[in-house]
Amino acid sequence: MEEIDRKILTLLAADGRMSFTDLGKATGLSTSAVHQRVKRLEARGLIKGYGATIDHEQVGLPLTAFVSVTPIDPSEPDDYPRRLSDIAEIESCWSVAGEESYILKVRVPTPAVLEDLLARIRAIANVSTRTTIVLSTPYENRPVTG
Incomplete structure (x- = not known):
């Protein structure tokens, strides 16, 4: 390039x-x-699209969490992204190496809604989850410079 x-x-x-x-x-x-x-x-696909940066707190989604997903039965098909794709609270889904299979970034209004969301994720995908709640975001989506 x-x-x-x-x-x-x-x-x-x-x-x-x-x-x-x-x-x-x-x-x-x-x-x-x-x-x-x-x-x-x-x-060439180097620019995939354009978007707006949303203030999630002002639109009523102040709670961000990362949900690590691990299959309960590893012999099941690895189709978790498809199973979870209709859940609107999931902003991003990454396939990762390590103990977990996927990490999800979710945004919700309250801890109670997060608790309900985790139950839905577990039921829909038949997975166990480990959740990390974001306390603050000093920066996010920084442009790559090099």
């Missing part, structure tokens, strides 16, 4: 709404050249 494309990716990761004009100023390219490069990066 060219260094200029890497710079465009870094700038867009920090501000996905940055205009082609501002990207051009920051990279020394013309607006049309930046536009072409961004379209190429999108077509």
Whole structure:
């Protein structure tokens, strides 16, 4: 990957709404050249999409937790992401190496709702869980710079 494309990716990761004009100023390219490069990066799958950063506390989801999922019966098919995909409170699902099979990032309004969610996850996927509650988030989703 060219260094200029890497710079465009870094700038867009920090501000996905940055205009082609501002990207051009920051990279020394013309607006049309930046536009072409961004379209190429999108077509190649290096840019998968654009999104908004939500203040979860203000939308009523102040409690974030990481739920580690371990199969109760390891001989069952490893289809836990599919089984859990309809649970709206699950924001992210990562397959991991180690004792657990998956780690889920969940957001809920209260501890009671988290408790109910954990029961649903266990029942739907036939797994055991280990939960870590987030106390604060000094930073999250930092753009990769290198």
